[in-house]
Amino acid sequence: MLNFDLSNGYEVLRIICGLFMLPNAIAKLRNPEPSIAFFEAAGFPRPNFFVYFTASFEIIIGIALAIGIWASYAAWLTTAFMFTAALVDYKVHKTWLWTKGGCEYPLFWGICALIVALNI
Numbered sequence: 001m002l003n004f005d006l007s008n009g010y011e012v013l014r015i016i017c018g019l020f021m022l023p024n025a026i027a028k029l030r031n032p033e034p035s036i037a038f039f040e041a042a043g044f045p046r047p048n049f050f051v052y053f054t055a056s057f058e059i060i061i062g063i064a065l066a067i068g069i070w071a072s073y074a075a076w077l078t079t080a081f082m083f084t085a086a087l088v089d090y091k092v093h094k095t096w097l098w099t100k101g102g103c104e105y106p107l108f109w110g111i112c113a114l115i116v117a118l119n120i
Helices: 009-030 033-041 047-067 071-093 104-119
Strands: none
Touching: 009 047, 009 071, 009 104, 033 047, 047 071, 071 104
8 A cells, every 4th residue: 555644654664765866867877887887897797788677676666765666576676786886886986985985975875765664
């Protein structure tokens, strides 16, 4: 059942977590070259595939979180996805600061998704 109780902070956080996945996916699809270079630097095989895979994942999981379909599963998947992204960001950029490509931003969203997963 869809839940849009905006007086419930966990539901608001769930919606925000979902909506914030979408601009990242759209950026990858509009201009894939920087993401391809990132996946190459991280050592991923077939970086083109991973750009479109991650963009598709972000769109599907983002919509699921935003509208509340399979929200618990989506939140757990988002948690794993964002923690993995944080590790890969750190591997490539060797910094915490998101302004320098570091792991701060995906780690923050991974923690937010974890809070959602634990409270749905």
